[in-house]
Amino acid sequence: MAYIGHLCRCGHMDIHHERGKGCRGGAHGCGGSCRKSPKPVVRPTFDIKARPVETVREPGTHIGDAVNTPRTCDCDACKELYAELTAQSA
16 A cells, blocks of 8 residues: 655654654654654555555555554645546556
C-alpha cells in the first residue's frame, strides 16, 4: 500500500513527527522541529520482493494493520489527492 502525507523541511514524512515535539527519534527521527509542506505527496510502499504495492490508504487511516501505527493525514488536500488517485484507478 501507499499512503498520502506531507514532507517536512527535514525530508521526513509528517507521520514521523509528533505534534509539538518535532521529528521522533529512532530510525526515522532527526530531532528537528520542522514544518510540513502544505502540498501532499504519495509515499509508495513495497512488498518483500521490492515490488510496489499499488493500493493507497485512505486519509485518516492507520499506516499498518495494527492500531498502534501512525494515522495518515486527513486534511482536505490529502483527501482531494486520494479522490484523484482512486478515480483514475476505478
